[in-house]
Amino acid sequence: MNAILLLMGLLVLSYLGSFLVTGRAVRGTGLPSGVEYVALGFVLGPQVLDWVGHDTLEAFEPVVQVALGWLAFAVGMDFGYAGDKRVRAGSLALGTFGALATGSAVAAAAWFTMRRLHAPGSFSEHILVAGGVGAACSETTRHAVRWIVERNSARGPLADRLNELAHADDLFPLLAVAFLFALEPTRNVAVRVPLRDWPALTVALGLVLGAGAALLVRSDLPQDDTWAVLFGVSLIAIGTSARLAMSTLTASFFMGIAVSLLSRHRRELRAMVAPTERPVLLPALLLAGARLDFRASSALPWIAAAAIAARLAAKVVVGWTLALVSRPARRAGPLVGLSLMSSGALAMSIGLAFALRFPGLVGDTVLVVAAVTATAGEFVGPARLRGALQAAGEIDAPIAGSASPGTAL
Amino acid sequence: MSRVVTGGKRDIVRRLVHAPLLAAFGGLLFFVTRSVPEVHGGLWTITAIGFLLLAGTLTSELIEPLGLPHLTAYLIAGVAAGPHMLRLVDEHTVTLLSPVNTLALALIALAGGAELDFADMRRSARSLGWAMVVQSVSVLVVLSGVFVAMHSMLPFTRGLPVGALVGVALLWGALAVSRSPSATLGILSQTRASGPLTSFTLAFVMTSDLVVVVLLTTILGCVRPFMDSSASFSLTAFAALGHELFGSVALGTTLGLVIAAYLRLVNRQMLVVLLVLGFGVSTVLDYLQFDSLLTFMVAGFVVRNMSNQGRKFVSYIEQTGTVVYVVFFATAGADLNVPLLRQLWPVALILAGSRLAVTWAAARLAGRLANDPPLLRRWSWSGLVSQAGLTIGLSVVIAREFPGFGASLRSLAVATVAINEMLGPVLFKLALDRAGETSRVQAPSFPSIRPPPLES
Numbered sequence: 001m002n003a004i005l006l007l008m009g010l011l012v013l014s015y016l017g018s019f020l021v022t023g024r025a026v027r028g029t030g031l032p033s034g035v036e037y038v039a040l041g042f043v044l045g046p047q048v049l050d051w052v053g054h055d056t057l058e059a060f061e062p063v064v065q066v067a068l069g070w071l072a073f074a075v076g077m078d079f080g081y082a083g084d085k086r087v088r089a090g091s092l093a094l095g096t097f098g099a100l101a102t103g104s105a106v107a108a109a110a111w112f113t114m115r116r117l118h119a120p121g122s123f124s125e126h127i128l129v130a131g132g133v134g135a136a137c138s139e140t141t142r143h144a145v146r147w148i149v150e151r152n153s154a155r156g157p158l159a160d161r162l163n164e165l166a167h168a169d170d171l172f173p174l175l176a177v178a179f180l181f182a183l184e185p186t187r188n189v190a191v192r193v194p195l196r197d198w199p200a201l202t203v204a205l206g207l208v209l210g211a212g213a214a215l216l217v218r219s220d221l222p223q224d225d226t227w228a229v230l231f232g233v234s235l236i237a238i239g240t241s242a243r244l245a246m247s248t249l250t251a252s253f254f255m256g257i258a259v260s261l262l263s264r265h266r267r268e269l270r271a272m273v274a275p276t277e278r279p280v281l282l283p284a285l286l287l288a289g290a291r292l293d294f295r296a297s298s299a300l301p302w303i304a305a306a307a308i309a310a311r312l313a314a315k316v317v318v319g320w321t322l323a324l325v326s327r328p329a330r331r332a333g334p335l336v337g338l339s340l341m342s343s344g345a346l347a348m349s350i351g352l353a354f355a356l357r358f359p360g361l362v363g364d365t366v367l368v369v370a371a372v373t374a375t376a377g378e379f380v381g382p383a384r385l386r387g388a389l390q391a392a393g394e395i396d397a398p399i400a401g402s403a404s405p406g407t408a409l
Numbered sequence: 410m411s412r413v414v415t416g417g418k419r420d421i422v423r424r425l426v427h428a429p430l431l432a433a434f435g436g437l438l439f440f441v442t443r444s445v446p447e448v449h450g451g452l453w454t455i456t457a458i459g460f461l462l463l464a465g466t467l468t469s470e471l472i473e474p475l476g477l478p479h480l481t482a483y484l485i486a487g488v489a490a491g492p493h494m495l496r497l498v499d500e501h502t503v504t505l506l507s508p509v510n511t512l513a514l515a516l517i518a519l520a521g522g523a524e525l526d527f528a529d530m531r532r533s534a535r536s537l538g539w540a541m542v543v544q545s546v547s548v549l550v551v552l553s554g555v556f557v558a559m560h561s562m563l564p565f566t567r568g569l570p571v572g573a574l575v576g577v578a579l580l581w582g583a584l585a586v587s588r589s590p591s592a593t594l595g596i597l598s599q600t601r602a603s604g605p606l607t608s609f610t611l612a613f614v615m616t617s618d619l620v621v622v623v624l625l626t627t628i629l630g631c632v633r634p635f636m637d638s639s640a641s642f643s644l645t646a647f648a649a650l651g652h653e654l655f656g657s658v659a660l661g662t663t664l665g666l667v668i669a670a671y672l673r674l675v676n677r678q679m680l681v682v683l684l685v686l687g688f689g690v691s692t693v694l695d696y697l698q699f700d701s702l703l704t705f706m707v708a709g710f711v712v713r714n715m716s717n718q719g720r721k722f723v724s725y726i727e728q729t730g731t732v733v734y735v736v737f738f739a740t741a742g743a744d745l746n747v748p749l750l751r752q753l754w755p756v757a758l759i760l761a762g763s764r765l766a767v768t769w770a771a772a773r774l775a776g777r778l779a780n781d782p783p784l785l786r787r788w789s790w791s792g793l794v795s796q797a798g799l800t801i802g803l804s805v806v807i808a809r810e811f812p813g814f815g816a817s818l819r820s821l822a823v824a825t826v827a828i829n830e831m832l833g834p835v836l837f838k839l840a841l842d843r844a845g846e847t848s849r850v851q852a853p854s855f856p857s858i859r860p861p862p863l864e865s
Contacts (some may be wrong), residue, residue, distance in 0.1 A: 008685060008688070008689045012685075059451070061451065061452070062451030062452040062454065062455050063455075065452055065455075066452075066455050209437075212430050212433065212434065215426060215430060216426075216427060216430060216467075219419075219423040219426070219427075224728075224731040224732065225466050225470070227731075227732055228462050228463065228465075228466040228731075228732055228735060229463060229466065231459065231462055231732065232459045232460065232462040232463030232464075232466070233434070233459070233463060234459065235455055235456055235458055235459020235460075235462070236434060236437070236438065236456055236459045236460055236463065238452070238455070238456065238459075239452055239453055239455060239456020239457075239459065240437060240438070240441050240456065242452050243441055243445050243452070243453065243456075244441065244445060279681070
């Protein structure tokens with residue numbers, strides 16, 4: 001496909017995506033994870049129709065990197081907040097613990113599957129795959145709870161708690177990505193830095209650039225100049241981290257955190273950035289779908305199955321932990337943790353970042369597993385979340401036509 | 410883009426904070442470009458966009474006490490970051506930034522067309538007509554003469570027969586007639602000026618695009634037999650020109666009506682719509698070999714004058730365009746061929762100075778003939794000095810038509826444009842300030858900050 005045609009298609013998708021940021025559209029169409037756009041991308045991509053070929057995907061790599069960086073920046077600005085409310089310390093701790101437990105379980109499952117099946121790839125590639133899959137499968141999409149809450153008019157302590165957890169579990173996967181990227185630093189960097197320092201440098205780069213941006217927008221700049229500063233510094237963060245072979249996602253995420261923490265205009269900045277998230281996400285998901293290659297590894301189906309199973313088990317355990325500290329969660333039943341099964345934007349972003357950084361076996365495997373897990377999450381997460389909220393008495397009555405998991409979304 | 414005016418001390422503190430921050434960001438990029446070879450060309454292009462955007466914005470703030478236009482600051486930032494100074498942005502990256510130029514030119518032409526009010530133009534038709542005729546003829550004739558007089562300083566004209574020398578001089582004269590719609594719109598976007606000088610300059614500069622295209626085609630057809638003995642005068646080029654002009658106007662009209670209908674019926678997500686117009690429609694126009702500047706200008710003109718959506722449309726473009734303009738002009742700065750300017754500066758300075766003098770004199774004469782008000786007589790020349798991408802684009806056409814001397818002529822054009830590009834905006838802003846047409850309205854800032862027009 002001609003690059004301009006693809007660009008036009010992506011812009012049309014952005015156009016549609018921008019309609020999906022409003023409450024009415026949230027209740028109307030789409031899945032929390034956005035995997036339908038991944039599926040569309042897969043159909044258009046080289047593996048099926050080949051309308052979006054390898055060359056075009058390669059040409060669009062910089063755009064994808066920017067999209068990923070911007071999304072991570074938006075996630076960073078939102079980190080620790082659910083809407084305008086600060087996430088409680090307990091939720092922050094539990095969210096991080098949940099991501100850590102889930103990510104570790106998934107990584108371990110992927111690792112043992114690969115070793116057991118003598119999957120293709122070297123030892124270090126297995127580490128990267130296991131780590132990448134663990135990072136991609138550790139989060140719960142921030143949109144999941146909002147989707148259900150909006151569509152079912154749910155209100156209550158459990159909905160609030162789950163929403164906070166979904167907003168507080170992004171730290172671990174993004175730190176993990178920084179560590180994993182550091183395992184194979186670029187060979188072109190003239191500066192010699194010990195391997196262990198690369199993740200810290202990634203975080204530091206994001207924090208320093210974010211602090212700079214916060215200082216710049218601190219002084220009541222005109223609106224146009226504020227956009228110029230945010231875009232400009234974000235692009236510098238993305239390009240610099242990519243050139244140094246660091247994790248673009250991590251640097252941008254920490255930049256978002258720094259801006260959010262250090263700027264006295266957090267609310268206004270968030271109001272500026274939030275509406276851009278969905279229009280940027282959908283084209284990125286489409287391009288991620290186009291990159292999916294299910295022939296990446298002979299062990300891929302088993303790795304994906306192991307990842308899903310481990311994620312299910314880990315989420316159940318997270319739910320039990322939640323039930324220990326939250327009375328409404330106890331009322332929702334022992335499987336309340338499965339409410340957090342929906343993964344989406346961040347998972348696919350991590351998958352895509354791996355596909356760009358480690359093209360071939362590692363990247364393709366992580367991306368496919370991220371997509372498959374997000375799809376599986378759609379069959380479990382929303383339905384269990386609705387069930388949990390009903391059991392907790394936060395949804396008045398069952399919604400007609402919503403019995404079939406995912407279909408009502 | 411006009412800044413919020415706050416206390417003087419606070420402004421100083423702000424600049425004292427912003428200057429080292431800009432230096433720090435530049436230092437980071439300097440370090441990265443020196444310590445890590447380029448691997449992903451496209452990605453660094455995007456980083457360059459980010460830095461040019463940031464550097465242009467901050468530089469415009471830092472030099473504001475000097476009263477210089479923001480556009481000049483963007484150019485300075487581009488020159489400093491460009492391949493001839495700090496090399497944060499190399500030649501290859503500058504070339505890859507051309508899509509930004511496409512988008513910016515589309516927005517500039519749309520905004521320019523949408524600012525043209527038919528009633529105003531009809532009222533000032535006499536002024537515009539005289540100015541167009543006097544400016545075009547005098548600049549063409551005098552600059553051609555100056556070029557012939559200076560031919561001993563121009564190595565590529567040595568050995569040319571008189572007919573060919575006059576032909577080359579006429580081509581130079583045609584280039585000198587061209588103006589810069591982008592610089593004009595850039596200044597007006599910053600100053601939010603309004604008044605007779607603003608209206609006159611805008612109308613003149615936007616319509617002069619048409620005049621220059623016709624003029625250059627005519628001269629190309631006429632001088633070809635002098636350059637190439639095997640060539641003969643042909644009207645084929647005029648048929649192609651007619652196709653291009655009528656096609657552009659027809660398509661522009663249709664596009665304008667579609668935009669007006671969209672604004673009336675949907676009126677949402679204009680950012681994405683403008684991106685589609687900038688990239689998608691420009692590609693179609695390129696394929697059809699239509700003049701994109703003319704097409705978009707006509708589209709904007711139709712939205713303004715054949716619907717009641719004009720103000721809204723201009724507002725959307727301003728919101729979207731500001732960021733694009735910064736990158737556009739900073740890229741133009743990075744693209745300035747400083748070594749070439751260093752080499753050709755005496756000739757380029759004489760040619761640019763001659764053009765400035767003729768433009769001033771022609772404006773005085775045209776003002777008298779049209780019986781213009783004193784304000785126009787005094788300042789109407791000021792907006793006609795800038796030259797930028799359009800002139801260089803025309804020089805590329807000449808270089809393609811006449812490979813023998815075309816490349817050298819293009820280099821000279823680039824050097825002259827460099828001077829006019831830096832000087833013109835300063836003069837125009839000065840004139841707008843003196844004429845009292847610069848807006849005092851402050852740009853919105855926190856806490857009234859709102860998202861861009863993704864959702865209207």
